[in-house]
Amino acid sequence: MKKKALLRINVLLGAASLALAGCHSSKPVPQTPKDENPSDTTNVQPVVKPDHEVFVKYGIPPTFNLYE
Amino acid sequence: MRLRLKIALWLERWRRHNLKELHPLRQLFWESTLRCNVHCLHCGSDCIASIETPDMPEEDFLKVIDTEVTPHVDPHEVMIVISGGEPLMRKDLAEVGRALKQRGYPWGMVTNGLALTEKKFHELLDAGLRSITVSCDGLEADHVWLRQHPLAFEGATRAIKLIAEYNQSIVNRKSSNRPLAWDVVTCVNQRTIDHLPAIREMLWDLGVRDWRVFGIDPMGRAAENPELILTDAQFKQLMDYIVSEREAGRHVSYSCEGYLGDYEGRVRDHLYQCAAGISVASILIDGSISACTSIRGKYYQGNIYKDSFWSVWENGFKPYRDRSWMRQTEPCKDCKAFSFCEGNGMHLRREDGSLMLCHLKRLQVTD
Numbered sequence A: 001m002k003k004k005a006l007l008r009i010n011v012l013l014g015a016a017s018l019a020l021a022g023c024h025s026s027k028p029v030p031q032t033p034k035d036e037n038p039s040d041t042t043n044v045q046p047v048v049k050p051d052h053e054v055f056v057k058y059g060i061p062p063t064f065n066l067y068e
Numbered sequence B: 001m002r003l004r005l006k007i008a009l010w011l012e013r014w015r016r017h018n019l020k021e022l023h024p025l026r027q028l029f030w031e032s033t034l035r036c037n038v039h040c041l042h043c044g045s046d047c048i049a050s051i052e053t054p055d056m057p058e059e060d061f062l063k064v065i066d067t068e069v070t071p072h073v074d075p076h077e078v079m080i081v082i083s084g085g086e087p088l089m090r091k092d093l094a095e096v097g098r099a100l101k102q103r104g105y106p107w108g109m110v111t112n113g114l115a116l117t118e119k120k121f122h123e124l125l126d127a128g129l130r131s132i133t134v135s136c137d138g139l140e141a142d143h144v145w146l147r148q149h150p151l152a153f154e155g156a157t158r159a160i161k162l163i164a165e166y167n168q169s170i171v172n173r174k175s176s177n178r179p180l181a182w183d184v185v186t187c188v189n190q191r192t193i194d195h196l197p198a199i200r201e202m203l204w205d206l207g208v209r210d211w212r213v214f215g216i217d218p219m220g221r222a223a224e225n226p227e228l229i230l231t232d233a234q235f236k237q238l239m240d241y242i243v244s245e246r247e248a249g250r251h252v253s254y255s256c257e258g259y260l261g262d263y264e265g266r267v268r269d270h271l272y273q274c275a276a277g278i279s280v281a282s283i284l285i286d287g288s289i290s291a292c293t294s295i296r297g298k299y300y301q302g303n304i305y306k307d308s309f310w311s312v313w314e315n316g317f318k319p320y321r322d323r324s325w326m327r328q329t330e331p332c333k334d335c336k337a338f339s340f341c342e343g344n345g346m347h348l349r350r351e352d353g354s355l356m357l358c359h360l361k362r363l364q365v366t367d
C-alpha cells in the first residue's frame, strides 16, 4: 500500500520537477513487451513506466518509448 | 539560480528520497568479460589483468537471474546491460541474450563496434537486443589515437551506419518490429573539445540523433594522462556547447554524473541524481555485487558466489542509499548544494571515501 502511494507521489514529483526545470520530457526505458515472453500467456498490455529514469554513464539511452 | 529550478530541485530531492526507500531494480549490469579488442588510453580497467581474468560462465549469471532476480521483479521492467571489456568478445553473447529474452528481460550493450558485423548484428537482434550504445570519440585521427587501434574508427562508424539503417528500414517499411533504442557516446578530451561541431555533423550524417558527451574522469589509465582530462574552462565550454545544441533542437546530452548548478535541466533530460544502488546494480566479473561497474571495490556489497543477490539488494547498499557520510568529506562538508548533489556520483569516490572531482566547483572556478 505504502509502496503504491510512494510510486504515485513519485510520478507527480517527477513530472512537476521536470516541467519546472524545463527538461525535455522523460522517455521510458526499453522494456520487453510481455507478449515477447513465450512463458507469459497473459498478454498483458504493456504499461509505460511511471517513473523517469536516469541513464548511467555508460548505460543505455533513454531514446524510445518502445511501447509506442 | 532561477526560482523555478530551485523548486524543481527540491521536488527532485523528495522524489529521490522516496526512490531510495523503494529502490526498484531497473538496470542490472553484467560485467561479462574483461577482454577487449582495443586498448583505450582512458580505460578504467587494466588490460594485462584482463587477459588473465576468465569470463564469467553464462550459467553462473543465469542462475542468479533465475533464482535471485526473477522471483522478485517484473522482468520486462529490468534492463540487463551486458558490459565489459567488449561484450562482443564473448562468443556466446547471442546465446545469453536469447536466454534473457526467453525470460522476458530486455537487454542491451555498450560496444566499440569493431566486431559488430552485419551478421553479428542480426544475430543479436534475433536474440532480443533492445538497446545499444556505440562509442565514438571523435573524428578519425582522434578516435584512433584514443582507442589505440587503426581500425577503431572504421569499426565504430560501420556499427553506427548498420544501426541507423536498421531503424530507418523499420520506419520506411512501417514494420511492426520495434526500433532499437540507441545512441552514441563520446568521451571528450583536450584534443577533441574544439572539434565538437564537426563531430556532431559527422555523426548526424551517419544517422545519429541521440548523442551523449562525457568528460573523462581521473581514474584508471586516464589518471596518468592529463591531455585526456578537460580543464575547468573546457568543461564549461562543453556545457555551453550542449546547451547550444539542445536550443537548436538536437538531442545532445551530458552523462549522468555531477550536479551542475544552473546548468541543471539544460544539458540532460533529467535533473541530477546518482542512481547507483538505488535502481542500478551490477554483477562483476568475479561475482562481486556492486552498482555501476566503475565503482571502487570498497563499495562492493557482496558476491554472488557466497551471498544471496536479492538479500544484498534489499538489505545492503547502505552507503548508496544514505549518503550522509559524504557530508563528512571535503569539499562537500560546507557545500550549500549538498541537498541536491549528495556528494556526487558513487563512481567518483575513492577507496578512502574522498572525492575525485566536483563538477559544480569546476563550473564556479570559471564563472
Ligand code: SF4
Pocket: B259, B331, B332, B333, B335, B336, B337, B338, B341, B342, B343, B344, B355, B357, B358, B359, B360, B361
Ligand atoms: S562539494 Fe560535494 S556536494 Fe557540493 S556540489 Fe561538489 S560534489 Fe556535490
Ligand code: SF4
Pocket: A055, A056, A057, A058, B256, B257, B258, B273, B274, B275, B276, B280, B292, B295, B344, B345, B346, B347, B348
Ligand atoms: S555511480 Fe556514476 S555512473 Fe553510476 S549512476 Fe552514479 S553518477 Fe552515474
